[in-house]
Amino acid sequence: MANIHDVISLKIGSQTIVPPAGPLGGTIFYRAPECELHYCAATRESDVWSVGATFVELFTGSRPWNVKQPREVKALLSSRTEPHALAMLSPTWKDIISQCLRYEPEQRPTAGTLAKVFRSGLDLNCLGW
Template sequence: MDKLKAYEQLKKDLENAAVKRIMCGQQGMEDSDIHHEINVSLRLSHPNIVRLMAVARTESCFLLAAEYIHGATLQQVLHTDSCLVKLEGDDAGFISLDLSMAVEYIHAQRIIHQDIKPANVMVHHPSKKAVLTDWGMANIRDTVMLRQGSKFTAQATGPAGGTYLYMAPECILMFEEASFQTDMWSLGATYLEILTGSAPWMVKKQRELAALMATKTPPHALSHLSDKNSFLGGLVSYDPDSRPSASDVVKFLKSGLDLTSRYGYKW
């Protein structure tokens, strides 16, 4: 009976699932890479990370069914006037906190997202809860713990990937591997956009960004960041070791928000 109830609940959940297709052989990925990614995804459980509910395999592709988030991407929220989600009051701060808690969680699991940006964040309507998505779909070998023989590495690393406006300078300039610190730069660039309403960089091409980074030019949006959020500016430091951790950011954001008003309690 319990199995039947579980099946019926899953069937109900999947009626409103968002389904993503990964073609077999896409970007040189092997089936074993996709299986490993799926296994890690199914083990993750956090209120600010999209939940993978079911997986199916056809002859040509994998189908991944994730929970459907009614709302809009953070990119749409920030830059589309007609978006159904409107930010008011401390909403930007709470969305930033939601993201920092999601990143704190995956880093504790030794997982690197590698492509944190507003387009990979869903904001629920009407609660305005932020959920991190696509952390393991676009660059599977790069964003999840890699296998070496029959063992796992202690930390997920891989060739630099992601979206250049949010990528760390060490990835743009020196093609370094992804790390927890590169995730924190991407998170910082995303915060700049959330808190200032402007893209982190005013460039149109990656080579233009590389030229600015070569002279250690700060992201353009940093000049619009308020003094009270200056701590978050440290996330876009050119020194990776000086960037705050996700746990540091969680503590900072909690200290400046009325947690009871949003969550009903403090913790």
């Protein structure tokens, strides 16, 4: 969802430091662990992670983890820590959203599955739109 497909290399004078540090892009609080930790290119599965992290913030008003520094998020991802803000969700929403935030990309729901879940259980009329 948010990925720069070029790699980022560090240069000191005319010397390029190898290996490159990319592909990178997006905001660390919403970037899937495989993209952040292993520099994998964005996929549909990593997009589902980003959507789940966005829903956490939408429904709780908090970032997924209650840390301030990006390096702290990287450490939490490395230790496979569940986002702290999931605890503030109702059990139903926690179940749906935590599936999006599974560390194994192949265990996350597809976008189509998420769309079915939201169409079947989300009454937008209650939002006053």
